[in-house]
Each structure stands twice: as C-alpha cells, then as structure tokens.
Amino acid sequence: MQWREMVGRLPLPLPLVEVRLQLWAVLLGAFLVVIPHFLSTFYVFLLTEMAIVALFAAAFNLLMGYGGMVSFGHAAYFALGAYGAALLVKKAGFPMLPALAAGPFVAAAGALLFGFFIVRLTAVYFAMLSLAFAQIVFTVIFKWYSFTGGDNGLLGIWPAAFLKSPIAYYYFVLAVTALGLAALYAIVSSPFGYALKAIRENPRRARYIGVHVKRHQLWAFVLSGFFSGLAGALFAFFNGSVFPDLAFFNKSFEPLVVVLLGGMHAFSGPLLGAVGFKLLETFVSSRWPVYWPLVMGAILVAVILVAPQGFAGLLARLAWWRKR
Amino acid sequence: MSEVILRTVGLKKHFGGVQAVDGVDLEVPRGEFRAIIGPNGAGKTTLFNVITGDLRCDGGRVYFNGHDISRLPPHEISRYGISRTFQITSIFRRLSVLENVQTALLTHRRRHYDLLTPARPLFREEALALLARVGLEQEAARPSGVLSHGDQRRLELAIALASRPQLLMLDEPTAGMAPRERREIMELVARIGEEEGLTLLFTEHDMDIVFRVATRITVLHQGQVIAEGTPEEVRANAEVQRIYLGEHG
Numbered sequence: 001m002q003w004r005e006m007v008g009r010l011p012l013p014l015p016l017v018e019v020r021l022q023l024w025a026v027l028l029g030a031f032l033v034v035i036p037h038f039l040s041t042f043y044v045f046l047l048t049e050m051a052i053v054a055l056f057a058a059a060f061n062l063l064m065g066y067g068g069m070v071s072f073g074h075a076a077y078f079a080l081g082a083y084g085a086a087l088l089v090k091k092a093g094f095p096m097l098p099a100l101a102a103g104p105f106v107a108a109a110g111a112l113l114f115g116f117f118i119v120r121l122t123a124v125y126f127a128m129l130s131l132a133f134a135q136i137v138f139t140v141i142f143k144w145y146s147f148t149g150g151d152n153g154l155l156g157i158w159p160a161a162f163l164k165s166p167i168a169y170y171y172f173v174l175a176v177t178a179l180g181l182a183a184l185y186a187i188v189s190s191p192f193g194y195a196l197k198a199i200r201e202n203p204r205r206a207r208y209i210g211v212h213v214k215r216h217q218l219w220a221f222v223l224s225g226f227f228s229g230l231a232g233a234l235f236a237f238f239n240g241s242v243f244p245d246l247a248f249f250n251k252s253f254e255p256l257v258v259v260l261l262g263g264m265h266a267f268s269g270p271l272l273g274a275v276g277f278k279l280l281e282t283f284v285s286s287r288w289p290v291y292w293p294l295v296m297g298a299i300l301v302a303v304i305l306v307a308p309q310g311f312a313g314l315l316a317r318l319a320w321w322r323k324r
Numbered sequence: 325m326s327e328v329i330l331r332t333v334g335l336k337k338h339f340g341g342v343q344a345v346d347g348v349d350l351e352v353p354r355g356e357f358r359a360i361i362g363p364n365g366a367g368k369t370t371l372f373n374v375i376t377g378d379l380r381c382d383g384g385r386v387y388f389n390g391h392d393i394s395r396l397p398p399h400e401i402s403r404y405g406i407s408r409t410f411q412i413t414s415i416f417r418r419l420s421v422l423e424n425v426q427t428a429l430l431t432h433r434r435r436h437y438d439l440l441t442p443a444r445p446l447f448r449e450e451a452l453a454l455l456a457r458v459g460l461e462q463e464a465a466r467p468s469g470v471l472s473h474g475d476q477r478r479l480e481l482a483i484a485l486a487s488r489p490q491l492l493m494l495d496e497p498t499a500g501m502a503p504r505e506r507r508e509i510m511e512l513v514a515r516i517g518e519e520e521g522l523t524l525l526f527t528e529h530d531m532d533i534v535f536r537v538a539t540r541i542t543v544l545h546q547g548q549v550i551a552e553g554t555p556e557e558v559r560a561n562a563e564v565q566r567i568y569l570g571e572h573g
Binding site for chain 1: 376378397398399402403407408410414415416417418419423426427428430431432434435436437438439440441442443444446483486487
C-alpha cells in the first residue's frame with residue numbers, strides 16, 4: 001500500500017528503494033570469484049570492464065543520486081586518475097601499485113579545483129560548467145604532446161608481473177572495486193550521506209539546520225572525483241595505455257547512461273546498470289556497430305519512460321508484487 | 325525585566341524601488357510569544373528572511389543574545405540558537421519522517437562531516453521522542469512527502485526543535501490548514517514553547533490565534549512598525565483598526 005501512495009503522490013517516485021543486498025552480495029561475490037575459470041579470456045575482460053564501469057558509475061551516482069547534482073563532465077576525473085597513474089609510471093618510473101594508488105588523489109585534486117567553481121552553480125549551469133572543465137582537461141591532454149603524448153596517448157602501462165594474467169588482473173580489479181563500493185556505501189549511509197540527501201531534497205531547509213551547503217557539495221564532489229579516478233587508474237593498467245578520449249564528453253555520458261539504466265535512487269542501481277550497459281555494448285556494438293547508438297538510445301528512452309527508477313526500480317517492484 | 329534575546333536596529337531591505345523592510349526596530353525579551361501582524365506585503369516574511377540570514381539586509385543590525393548576526397549566513401545563525409519554519413512547508417520530502425529529524429539532530433551536533441559511522445542508529449531515540457512530542461511517532465517510517473499537510477507542518481516543527489533553539493520563528497504556521505488543525509498546531513506550539521522556555525516570533529493571519537497565543541504584538545505596515553503592545557493595546561489602537569483589523573470585519 002505504502003509503495004502505491006509514494007508513486008501516486010511524489011514527483012519522483014520510489015523514495016526509499018533499496019534492494020536488499022547483504023545475502024545477494026555474498027552469493028554474487030562467490031559467483032564472481034568462481035566464474036572466470038569457466039570463461040574465455042574475452043569474457044574475463046568483459047567482467048573486468050564491468051567492474052570498472054560499475055565503480056565509475058557508483059562514484060558518479062554519489063553526486064547524481066544522493067546529491068542531486070548532475071555532472072556532464074565526469075570523464076575528467078576518470079581521465080585524471082588514468083593519466084595520473086600512467087604519467088607516474090612513464091615519467092617518474094613509479095611501480096604499478098603506488099602509481100595506481102596515486103591516481104585517485106590526482107583526480108581528487110582536480111575535483112577540488114574545478115568543483116570549487118562548479119558547486120557554486122545549480123542544475124543546468126552546474127552540468128554545463130562541469131562539461132566545460134572536462135573539455136579543458138581533454139584539450140590539455142590532447143595538445144600537450146611533450147607531456148601527455150597528445151593523441152598518441154601513453155603506451156606500455158602494464159600491471160605488475162603478478163597481475164599480468166587476465167584472471168589475476170580481474171581478481172585485482174574485483175577486490176579494489178569491492179573496496180571502493182564498500183567505501184561509497186559507507187559514505188552514503190553516514191551522517192555525511194544523510195546531510196547530502198537532505199541537500200538534494202531541500203537545500204534551503206538544509207541550510208537552516210546548520211549545513212554549509214556549498215562546502216558539503218564540494219566535499220561530495222571531491223569524493224566522487226576520487227573514486228572516479230580510482231576507476232580510471234584501474235582502467236589504465238587494464239588497457240595498457242591511455243588516450244585523450246578518456247576525457248572526451250562521450251566518456252562523461254557513460255556513467256550518466258549507466259545510472260539511468262540501473263536506477264539512481266538505489267545503491268545497487270549503478271552496478272546493475274554497468275552489467276546491462278556492458279552486455280548491450282558488447283553484443284550490440286560488435287554485431288551492428290553502426291546501429292549501436294540507435295539501439296542504446298531506444299533502450300534508454302524505453303527505460304526512462306517505462307521504468308524511471310531503472311533496473312533497480314524494476315527489481316524492487318517485482319519484490320513488492322511477490323510479497324503481496 | 326527579563327533580558328532582550330533578539331534586537332533589530334533600523335533594519336532595512338529593499339527590492340528595487342520597493343522598501344520591503346523600512347527601518348524596523350524590534351526588541352524581543354526572552355520567553356515572550358511575539359506575533360508580527362500586518363496586511364499582505366507588509367514585509368513580515370522579508371523581515372524573517374533578513375533576521376535569519378536568508379536575505380542580506382541593506383542597512384541596520386540584528387543582535388541575538390548580544391551577538392551581531394546581521395551578516396551571517398543561515399547555517400551559522402542556526403548554530404546560535406535560532407530555528408525557523410516556513411510559510412510553505414519545508415521538509416525533506418523523500419526522506420522518511422524519522423530521517424528528517426535524525427538529519428537535523430546530526431547536523432546540530434556537528435556530525436555531518438562524519439564519513440564512517442552508520443547514521444541509521446544515531447540519535448534514533450531522541451528523534452523518536454521529538455516525533456512523539458509533535459504526535460508523529462506512528463509515522464516515523466513513512467516517507468515524509470506522503471504525510472498530510474498538517475502532519476508535514478508538525479514534522480517541520482520537530483525539525484526546527486531538533487537544534488534546541490532558544491528562539492523559534494514561525495512564518496504563518498497555520499497557513500493552508502483547516503480551522504481545527506490550526507488551533508491544534510498553535511496549542512502544540514504554545515505548549516512546547518512554555519515547557520522549553522522558548523521565545524517565539526511568529527506571523528499569522530488568523531486573528532483569533534494571534535490574540536490567544538501572543539503575549540505581545542508588533543504591527544507592520546509597508547515595512548514599518550506602526551504599533552506595538554499587548555493584545556489589548558493593539559486591539560484598541562485606532563490606526564491598527566483602520567488599516568488592518570478593519571479588513572477582517
């Protein structure tokens with residue numbers, strides 16, 4: 001009954017959807033540990049990418065789902081993480097692990113600098129300024145041949161010897177992603193997360209209960225940038241190279257699409273969205289590369305119209321129907 | 325004579341050519357229930373917004389417990405012990421009723437930069453006790469946006485009380501309510517005010533409520549204070565009757 005009331009009366013339905021995860025997380029974890037041994041390398045790579053995209057989208061959703069801030073330029077922080085790690089390997093001779101660990105801090109520093117200006121704005125202006133800063137990052141990477149390699153990228157960014165095999169690197173990504181997601185989950189469940197949701201709901205009221213709204217939004221932006229950078233750094237060593245397109249606006253729309261597919265008001269949304277998005281991309285775009293954007297666009301329209309809460313909302317609705 | 329908790333001196337705010345608040349001097353002693361009345365457009369809400377930092381004043385000063393708070397933003401003013409409710413109910417609609425109050429308690433205790441502690445159990449009992457006070461303990465788990473209008477107003481009151489204010493400012497607390505609900509909510513506000521020793525500053529259009537609850541009344545007209553006194557004095561004031569009370573028969 002309550003669920004119906006919510007959907008009926010609120011402009012954005014399903015306020016408190018959270019698919020019960022604990023048991024499922026354990027089962028899923030066991031599955032993800034065992035499954036690569038039965039798969040070809042192609043699918044191990046696919047799973048690795050899914051995990052990276054899931055982390056990126058979950059970091060993005062800290063802003064969008066929990067903070068109500070839509071960034072059109074999150075590729076900047078993914079790319080800063082990737083390039084931060086790659087440059088430390090190439091230019092400073094860092095071993096893989098320290099370089100990977102430094103990537104997210106580079107991204108967080110970028111998020112602090114750009115976020116300082118971006119959080120001053122709201123809604124469309126927020127989105128456009130975040131896009132503008134991302135394009136600046138892209139342009140700098142693209143043009144600065146002597147440092148970033150320009151459009152030649154940086155090649156030979158390989159993981160440490162013990163992570164060379166696809167399965168080993170998959171496990172590594174799985175573990176780091178799990179840690180990243182656990183940290184993000186802790187953040188959204190913390191007092192910081194409560195205040196962030198309060199700002200999303202009603203910034204004026206949040207101000208009147210003592211929250212410094214802009215400062216809170218800035219910290220959320222920095223945290224989101226940090227975990228986006230972690231995803232980017234994981235991607236750099238997975239790909240073996242980094243290119244300027246990591247910062248291009250196509251890449252910025254990836255987490256947006258993933259979150260819309262999966263559902264922004266559930267922590268599990270970006271994870272479900274990442275799986276769906278990567279499956280679609282792999283199978284549709286490899287078979288009909290020309291029609292891929294068309295298919296993706298059609299699916300996105302269908303999801304937004306039929307299930308505005310994404311896959312997570314559909315699951316919650318299913319669970320609710322079964323309980324009745 | 326009890327001490328003055330809120331004092332404004334020559335407070336001014338204009339919007340373009342309109343002088344919405346035009347040199348308002350106000351002195352509110354601790355524990356008083358002060359009503360601000362006046363016709364629509366008299367500047368009541370603007371006065372509230374200037375005092376609480378939502379709008380920056382163009383001139384004059386606001387003192388709270390002797391501190392100059394004229395230039396402070398709302399989140400700092402709230403820390404001094406001023407809470408408010410809005411003419412249009414202002415709550416966190418997609419959070420549960422309990423979370424609304426818990427969040428207010430968390431931020432009041434300066435815990436909102438804590439990234440690690442799970443917030444769900446924090447101040448739960450205290451939040452439930454506050455909800456019980458306003459009669460919403462049964463609704464704790466519901467999303468606050470689905471509550472009835474009157475219950476949302478009660479929730480807003482609980483949010484405002486969570487920061488343990490000394491001064492509670494209510495901007496038309498009964499707006500949009502049925503007559504019986506109006507009486508109930510004002511009785512609730514007055515009871516809590518007395519029990520907690522709060523100072524109340526409220527605007528209200530319903531004269532029955534004003535004369536029943538207020539211990540002192542300030543009449544605002546075109547941004548200026550034109551009369552102030554006990555309910556009896558204000559009722560007897562000829563100018564007030566002409567420009568304001570007359571409208572209501």
